[in-house]
Amino acid sequence: LYVTLEPCCHQGRTPPCTEAIIQHGISKVVYGSSDPNPLVSGKGAEQLRRAGIEVTEGFLKEECDALNTIFFHYITTGMPYTAVKFAMTLDGKIATVSGKSKWITGDIARQHVHMLRNKYAAILVGIGTVLADDPMLNCRIPGGHDPLRVICDSHLRIPEGSQICRSAKDIPTLIAYCDDPHSRRDMLEDMGIQLLHIPDENGRVDMCRLLTELGKMKTDSVLAEGGGAIHDSLMATGLSSHVYAYIAPKIFGGAVAKSPVLGAGVEDPAECAHLTNLKTTMLGEDILLEYDIQGGYRKNVYRHS
Ligand SMILES: NC(=O)c1ccc[n+]([C@@H]2O[C@H](COP(=O)([O-])OP(=O)(O)OC[C@H]3O[C@@H](n4cnc5c(N)ncnc54)[C@H](OP(=O)(O)O)[C@@H]3O)[C@@H](O)[C@H]2O)c1
Numbered sequence: 001l002y003v004t005l006e007p008c009c010h011q012g013r014t015p016p017c018t019e020a021i022i023q024h025g026i027s028k029v030v031y032g033s034s035d036p037n038p039l040v041s042g043k044g045a046e047q048l049r050r051a052g053i054e055v056t057e058g059f060l061k062e063e064c065d066a067l068n069t070i071f072f073h074y075i076t077t078g079m080p081y082t083a084v085k086f087a088m089t090l091d092g093k094i095a096t097v098s099g100k101s102k103w104i105t106g107d108i109a110r111q112h113v114h115m116l117r118n119k120y121a122a123i124l125v126g127i128g129t130v131l132a133d134d135p136m137l138n139c140r141i142p143g144g145h146d147p148l149r150v151i152c153d154s155h156l157r158i159p160e161g162s163q164i165c166r167s168a169k170d171i172p173t174l175i176a177y178c179d180d181p182h183s184r185r186d187m188l189e190d191m192g193i194q195l196l197h198i199p200d201e202n203g204r205v206d207m208c209r210l211l212t213e214l215g216k217m218k219t220d221s222v223l224a225e226g227g228g229a230i231h232d233s234l235m236a237t238g239l240s241s242h243v244y245a246y247i248a249p250k251i252f253g254g255a256v257a258k259s260p261v262l263g264a265g266v267e268d269p270a271e272c273a274h275l276t277n278l279k280t281t282m283l284g285e286d287i288l289l290e291y292d293i294q295g296g297y298r299k300n301v302y303r304h305s
Contacts (some may be wrong), residue, residue: 018044021053028054032064037075073241074220079211082124082222083242084231084293085116086260087286089250094228097254099132105248108284116244118144120223122174122214126230127153136163137225138171146171148219152205152230154178156195160187168192176205176213207233232263235273238296243275245289266297273297 021029029048034057035041045055065072073081087104088094095101103110117123117139129135130151137149149164149171156177158165164173169192178200185195196213198205214222224234234240245260266272275291282288 018047021048022051026053028056030056030059032058032060033068033072034058036072069241070221074215077215079215079239080121080219080222081242082211082224082234082240083116083120083244084224084234084240084260085113085244085246086226086231087113087246087248088260089248089252091251091253092259093252093254093257094226094260095132095258096252097257099258101133104250105246105286106284109246109248109286109288112281112283112288113246114139114141114144116223117141117147120147120221121219122148122150122222124150124152124222124224124230126227127151127157128229129225129227130158130162130164132227134163135225136167138167147223148172148174150210150214150222151175152207152210154200154204156180156182156184156188158188160191165191165193176210178203178205204233207237207239211239226260228258228260228262231261235261235293236263236296238273238293240293243289243291243293245291246283247287247289249285271297 029045031045034045045057048055070081073079086094087101087109089104094104117137118141123137125135125137130153138146151158151164151174153175154177156175156179158175165188167173172194173192174194174196175188176196176198178198189195196210198209198213200206201209211222224230224240231240273296274294276294277290277292279290280287281290
């Protein structure tokens, strides 16, 4: 018998499935994950034990926890579970020397990205990507959901003719900004865009503050889709937990062609961010490598308090 206590967690009340177990005379319950939500944690098991049922907890805990990564992260940190996603050539380029990135991977890999968009609550990109690619950032799976589109645009430079602006009445869109030097706020709001003022950190949107605000808005997960500057802000600070790297059998070359993570980088290999739990998937000619990210790569890394 498989039951999940987690979606039934209503304000600390006994989960209905616990009552069902008791009513049906089940004598033994074995479970893997405990709900990290302090409102409900341990209450179901306690009630079962009081009813004389034998309860074993923590069975295949890691595997069970892995089924619920997003919820566990969100409920324990209050911040969205954040993953970084990029498509690159074998020589580590996410665009050509002229900044073009359409397309690097094939149809199957691009279809896979739409599955991810259907899973995550929000997509995050920098204004550099909007200016270079003019992306739509929607989910093109039949019956899929369009995630909230979040753009980091410190000085509200987004062109009103961009696909993002023109579709903002149909697809939820939020721009995180620091100031409005050209008085464009009203115009953007009239186009259906939600504006979120975030104080700046070194002249740019403070990523930690932005994720904290998104968490308060009940956004439990964010898929960062570039570019390299945004990935650096997430990776260096340890704010991202997972990476999806789609690798295409292509070489772009070019010393100035961009790579997936920009910024200042580390000076010593020992200062790097570490990746664990590799998962590989073949997607046509392309390979998807997935990893969990362990911490950031600068000395002053952000830590959840
Ligand atoms: N292959 C792929 O998977 C892929 C995906 C996406 C993009 N790309 C390519 O990547 C290139 C764009 O990358 P990019 O690095 O130039 O631009 P980006 O990361 O998309 O945007 C960077 C800009 O975002 C703004 N920003 C605001 N807050 C920020 C913060 N906390 N951290 C970082 N940036 C912040 C800054 O501009 P302001 O100061 O004006 O706010 C910054 O210059 C394009 O060539 C695009 O084609 C490739």
